[in-house]
Amino acid sequence: MRSSASPTSASCEPGREPRRIPRMTNPAERLVDLLDLEQIEVNIFRGLSPQESLQRVFGGQVAGQALVAAARTTDGERPVHSLHAYFLRPGRPGVPIVYQVERVRDGRSFTTRRVTAVQQGRTIFNLTASFHKPEEGSFEHQLPPARKVPDPESLPTVTEEIREHLGALPERYERMARRQPFDIRYVDRLRWTVAEAKDAEPRSAVWMRAVGPLGDDPVVHTCALTYASDMTLLDAVRIPVEPLWGPRSFDIASLDHAMWFHRPFRADEWFLYDQESPIATGGRGLARGRIYDTEGRLLVSVVQEGLFRAL
Known part of the structure; x- marks a missing residue:
């Protein structure tokens, strides 16, 4: 997932207004655009926050955007296998959120990133994500679903x-x-x-x-x-x-x-x-x-x- 501009061309000069979510009829397209962060510096990204009639920014939006920021600093060959996050303060709708990524570790099998989400100078969210190089397991099992459910259609x-x-x-x-x-x-x-x-x-x-x-x-x-x-x-x-x-x-x-x-x-x-x-x-x-x-x-x-x- 990349914006049409290259990461370097998306840098933010002082006073420059952040991009806005275009009006789209398809909410799925709007979601993809919401998750497409703007890179404003090495390891620093900015995410849109739509103006909604809500008291606080939807937590899933912040978690999704933070994971995008973490993934953008990896080689792209290792999918995320786990994340752990804390919601620290309510985010304000309509105000952009800046995501600062710390490259904690780049190992032979695992990559670890820590992301801090900042809005108006205050940390609102922390996320740690781990990425794992795909490998063959020596065994596999899973418990079946707890109950049978109707078909979604x-x-x-x-x-x-x-x-x-x-x-x-x-x-x-x-x-x-x-x-x-x-x-x-x-x-x-x-x-x-x-x-x-x-x-x-x-x-x-x-x-x-x-x-x-x-x-x-x-x-x-x-x-x-x-x-x-x-x-x-x-x-x-x-x-x-x-x-x-x-x-x-x-x-x-x-x-x-x-x-x-x-x-x-x-x-x-x-x-x-x-x-x-x-x-x-x-x-x-x-x-x-x-x-x-x-x-x-x-x-x-x-x-x-x-x-x-x-x-």
Whole structure:
């Protein structure tokens, strides 16, 4: 994933305005452009931050952009196999984010990068990513998916479920639906009342795929899936307490995020995101996710902790 300008020609002179996201009808194209960072110096990149009607920048955007910055400083021959990140401060929508990359290690088999995301002079996010030179393993195994689920094409989209329940899509959701880069389909029908949610198991599963083609660069697909991994994971924490759609009872913020990438994949093809919350206590909830392809092969493992405070 590279911008049309070369890295050296994208350097930022004092006072120069950062590039802006062009208006695109396809949200998938918009996502690719969002992940295409501008290099402003050696090991320093700048990412766009769209002006949204949100309190804070979406965490998946920051994680995806930080991983792009890390990948841009490697030889391109080693795919990422794991990342560990902390969300330190809320990012401000509409303000560019600068990503500073530290080249921690370049070994024979592994490459390590540390990325610091800075906005308006303050660190908002840290990420450490490890890249592994492909090699043949001496053995292989995986646990099968925990349950059988319906085919994604047989399930309604989130937008269709909301329209079916409410009769029309509220303006806020209508705007979100137009910008949404992923088609999301919940395996279990959405609950709409606290009574329906009460005592439900802290589990959720969704089918996802980008709403349009993402090209053939594996880095784009990895970073796009990193973006998507933060979209629904904390649902598993909320499910026993409140409906997923409608007014919230809690202010929710991602605290940290870890991912392990096991196999190659395409984020514009269907993948199953199976999520569960083993515990919620002390104002924090832990969620674990497993991402499978349509053949049941485990692609990615995810763990995240979130902060939950009553409004």
